[in-house]
Amino acid sequence: MRRRTPQEFAAWLHDQLLARGYSLTPRGGGQKRFASAAQVSTATISRILRGEGSTDITVLERIADALGVGLGTVLVEAGVIKPDELGATQRPRGQMTADEAADELGITDPTKRTVFRGVVDSLKPSGTDAG
Template structure:
């Protein structure tokens, strides 16, 4: 996504650094916090290092999902912080304008031209997750 320009990556890097330090990860030169978080989250240490330096903005939803799970933060918050969604886009997905016909996730995928089966399944699952009210069971959205 184009939203992950240098400024956005820097903001995301600081946000991530703050969340990790709040949870006790020592991100000092010899603190071992990056390695420990990599182990705890299942995200590669190099990826975490790049995100913390602001040299990689992550729009890979699987990585962001692992990040949200490890930090015990709602995925939607991570998606907004990472620049995948704007707050306005999130609000529109969660509470569409009354009186307008809401597209199904499948129709939205069609409209966006998402034809790759894997990408399509991920997109549909992500939309269903985002449509849930905060605190809802995420497994209900995916049918797991």
């Protein structure tokens, strides 16, 4: 999957603002109100809405908070990370299966995977699923 472009982020943010009742007409004041809600400058919001490039993580965090969406969503929409990269960052710690760990480590030989699974299973506390 490819990363999204600044123009795609601008279109996404534009739609998000309209859906939340921010008027984006020249005299509507929506950009200024949203900038205030997000605690960033109006110039920054204007630049983003014009598709003139991404911004730093702090601004993206503030946009996410002001929109009430997860930071991961904004990072994907802004093109900072690819959608498939987001899933890997959101997996709860400790929830990787032995097979997923083997994949991550590049263990492809079936015999080695079986040995790896056995080692992982022997190290798990009793009562947990072998995965």
